[in-house]
Amino acid sequence: MLLKHLPCIVSSATHQIQVGPNGQLIFEPSTIDIIVDDSIQFIFTGTHTATQASSSDPCKRASPPAFDFNSNGQHTFNTSGVFNLFCDVGDHCQRGMKGVITVSSANSTSTSNPTSTSTSNPTPTSSKSSAFTKYNCDILLTVIIIMVVTCFT
Template sequence: MMNFLSTALLFSSLPLIHAQYGNSAKSSTTTAASSTTSTTSAAGGVHTINVGEDGLTFNPASLTVASGDKVEFHFFPPEHSVVQASFANPCQPISSGGFFSGFFTTSGESKTVFTLTVNNTDPIWYYCGIPGHCQAGMVGVINPPSSGQDTLDSFKSAAAKAQGSTVPANVFGGVVGNASSGNSSSAATGTSTSSPSKTSAATATATNAANTMRTAGDVGALVLLGLFSWLMM
């Protein structure tokens, strides 16, 4: 009689064992799945133009960016600037709006940059305001026209014939400050998601844990069943 009660007591604990293992497995799987939903949004792309790194040049001299992107002008020795012009009048500040970086004098790459936010995809023609630099071909364009006669080569040819250069009185139209940590010559997507490899690893770990728990529960049931059979002999 005592053996029968002991066996019955053991069997009555089986649902509790199964519930414990089953709930733990489900919780682990849910945690792993929820970790994949976290996302972080960032701003538009950041592009770099090197000013005077290779002589009297902007590199790249022609750059296509999306509306909302930023362009960082990085300055190199000895002294340079960047000024917006119109296509029809190179080496002179544009009559309305535009930007002027001020003059950057440096013995190495400047620790500060001039950052321009591009608000649309209209062509932006610009030049270096140091006397003689514009005429020597130090000009560039952001978002050049896709067709027509307004080309960078035409703008450069017109600049070579320009009579002198002028600049605005003050810095405006952009921000002088430190370079961003993630600038690149091509636009970034601006969106990060949890790493697929980490997500897969977490899901696999949770699944393995669940299988192990279920296996442990099945083994326990078999042991108890064998014990019951032995007691009934």
């Protein structure tokens, strides 16, 4: 039944980025596409940071950074935009430890002033994944409404 997918309309997903897995100077994944209200959970191995970089220099801290973790933490992205990510320890960024988080809204409109919220040291949670995006859920809700109206008229 289609109603079992209805919760995806109001739910957001938590995605994980591994910071320095297996002693490597990388973020895994190094690029990720998410939607507004999704969260990224940073899982650390070793001494690193997960810091928002400026839009002009991928190895320079944004001013002010929307997120800056040096241990496990979770960040929720409240608006669409492109968020550069880097490790601010030593020469890690210059050696390739950087990435990009692209946040899209349901209608794919971006904003020039992305906002977000962060939480340090959250309790680890499992990532949610769904074949439905918020856009797909809007379509699904429309189909359900049409079906209900048709059944009762």
